[in-house]
Amino acid sequence: MHAVAVLALDGVIPSDLTTPIDVFGCARLPDGRAAYRILVCGLGPTVDAGAFTLRPPWDLTALADADTIIVPGLADPTAPVPDEVLDALRQAAAAGTRIASICVGAFVLAATGLLDGHRATTHWVAAAEFAARYPALDVDPAVLYVDNGQLLTSAGAAAGIDLCLHMIRRDHGSAVAADAARLSVVPLEREGGQAQFIVHDQPPTPRGSALEPVMRWLQENSAQDLTLDDIAAHAGMSTRTLNRRFREQTGTTPLQWLLRARIRQAQYLLESTGHPVDRIAGQVGFGSPTAFRDRFKRIVGTSPHSYRAAFHGADG
Known part of the structure; x- marks a missing residue:
């Protein structure tokens, strides 16, 4: 069975953590069997998720056994990422594991250097900071998700659902993905990207400039x-x-x-x-x-x- 490891670090955004657990967890094969095994992995015995504390059943060693790793966002996306986490993600990528980030989890994935030279996205509010912090990336703030094959990134929290459904369709076809979408009460595909959700402020005017x-x-x-x-x-x-x-x-x-x-x-x-x-x-x-x-x-x-x-x- 395809194993999906969801990485839970201190400061994890709860909705980013639970989205892949819910969406992959409800995917069923045509014969009714579960399509995925979910592994919630943490660096230590407990993880501070802000409103609550959780005890991940698996540690980082489980990442080596996963077919897919999901990296949720952190409340402070610019917080330093422990070296053990970065090393584990790099090792998993070298072994061919698929790695996907949800929302500002793209900051964690980018910190590994794996996204360098690739197109990527994140929540539009954080896109400018993401591009400034990681200039080797081609940041696209207008899309719901970006699929580079082995490495995938998504926009804001709801776009994580779109990304998970996209991966289910890649793995098991449209029928299984459509069934998971129905159980999640969302469309299998949404029209447009996250550009439609960006606040409609006027284009910026550089104050004090001649323009x-x-x-x-x-x-x-x-x-x-x-x-x-x-x-x-x-x-x-x-x-x-x-x-x-x-x-x-x-x-x-x-x-x-x-x-x-x-x-x-x-x-x-x-x-x-x-x-x-x-x-x-x-x-x-x-x-x-x-x-x-x-x-x-x-x-x-x-x-x-x-x-x-x-x-x-x-x-x-």
């Missing part, structure tokens, strides 16, 4: 039909200088920054009003509803209609 006034003007006039020449003229710069300064201070171009500002405003309108999608497209500055839908899905990861269905308030 702050023009960025504020762009936010206030984002619905207007603005060209690069228009923006440069308002900023009192050449288009070349404007592009260069935007790239230096925001990592993108003025027009791309403007498009993202429009999409943030569209997210707000989809959440808070009942306006038709075509009307919202015009309100935020898109001349073509088709262009708006295409751009929205590219940035947010789902369609305007699906976004509204997920996030529109009952009193909107």
